[in-house]
């Protein structure tokens with residue numbers, strides 16, 4: 452029995468929502484605004500992750516987003 456299993460994973464607070472759905476590194480393809488290149492979301496080849504505080508969305512395709520920076524409508528129909 453390993454009694455030395457002590458890690459910082461159980462700290463109280465709001466760390467859990469940042470750990471979210473799946474592995475952070477899976478969503479590694481940037482989806483950027485076609486006009487101003489602002490980062491809109493990231494996809495993992497199958498789904499798109501969109502982080503807009505305080506919510507964190509994971510959506511399927513097609514996905515549409517209005518750029519918060521320049522207002523352009525961006526569409527992504529597949530990964």
Ligand SMILES: [Zn+2]
Pocket residue numbers: 484485486487488489518519520521522523
């Ligand atoms: Zn834009």
